[in-house]
Amino acid sequence: QLQLQESGPGLLKPSETLSLTCTVSGGSISSSNYYWGWIRQPPGRGLEWLGSVYYDGSTFYNPSLKSRVTMSIDTSKNHFSLKLTSVSAADTALYHCARVRRGTITIIRGVRTEQHYFDSWGQGTLVTVSS
Amino acid sequence: QSVLTQPPSVSGAPGQRVTISCTGSSSNIGAGYDVNWYLQLPGTAPKLLIHGNHNRASGVPDRFFGSNSGSSASLAITGLQAEDEGDYYCQSYDNSLSGSVFGGGTKLTVL
Numbered sequence: 270q271l272q273l274q275e276s277g278p279g280l281l282k283p284s285e286t287l288s289l290t291c292t293v294s295g296g297s298i299s300s301s302n303y304y305w306g307w308i309r310q311p312p313g314r315g316l317e318w319l320g321s322v323y324y325d326g327s328t329f330y331n332p333s334l335k336s337r338v339t340m341s342i343d344t345s346k347n348h349f350s351l352k353l354t355s356v357s358a359a360d361t362a363l364y365h366c367a368r369v370r371r372g373t374i375t376i377i378r379g380v381r382t383e384q385h386y387f388d389s390w391g392q393g394t395l396v397t398v399s400s
Numbered sequence: 401q402s403v404l405t406q407p408p409s410v411s412g413a414p415g416q417r418v419t420i421s422c423t424g425s426s427s428n429i430g431a432g433y434d435v436n437w438y439l440q441l442p443g444t445a446p447k448l449l450i451h452g453n454h455n456r457a458s459g460v461p462d463r464f465f466g467s468n469s470g471s472s473a474s475l476a477i478t479g480l481q482a483e484d485e486g487d488y489y490c491q492s493y494d495n496s497l498s499g500s501v502f503g504g505g506t507k508l509t510v511l
Contacts, residue, residue, distance in 0.1 A: 306500075
């Protein structure tokens with residue numbers, strides 16, 4: 270059974286860099302059928318997709334965070350990582366990693382888009398940003 | 401402010417039917433992109449319920465039914481049970497943001 274486990278520091282100061290790793294067990298991170306993503310959940314609030322990374326290292330990010338986010342993947346260790354620079358209190362959240370299933374292809378107004386959904390999630394790790 | 405709008409809460413008695421709405425726009429649900437639904441039980445990770453608008457994930461009972469029309473989607477739950485209590489989220493793709501977007505979540509209370 271696939272399991273994802275987030276790890277990383279739980280407390281950061283403003284302006285520091287958040288670094289998290291998601292270790293995957295029970296399945297290969299090198300599968301071409303999936304991306305691997307990060308989603309966060311501020312306390313008491315909803316979910317926000319941060320970005321996704323493919324086994325070949327290609328990435329796409331939430332435009333609202335694009336300038337601060339970097340994701341990478343290490344197939345030899347079966348894990349992938351998130352870095353978020355210049356954190357502030359607004360980045361305090363429960364950070365989940367997830368497997369991203371590649372779904373159907375949609376062609377809308379001539380633009381081809383692959384649908385994604387998150388079919389397996391880690392429990393999440395709480396990151397607090399406070400001075 | 402979430403891109404997809406859900407009611408903050410819904411409730412129902414055991415055995416009843418409830419629906420949770422998810423309202424989007426012409427850049428996401430209205431454009432024809434798939435809607436997916438997740439359930440987050442208290443203190444646990446979200447779990448996939450419905451993908452591709454109406455396809456139940458493995459192990460999800462047929463009491464859960466996803467549908468969509470125009471710029472909105474709905475999740476219907478029939479034969480409500482106590483273990484259905486939790487937070488439900490919808491998710492889709494938005495072509496103006498070029499990425500996945502979620503609803504703000506709906507807390508289901510079983511009375």
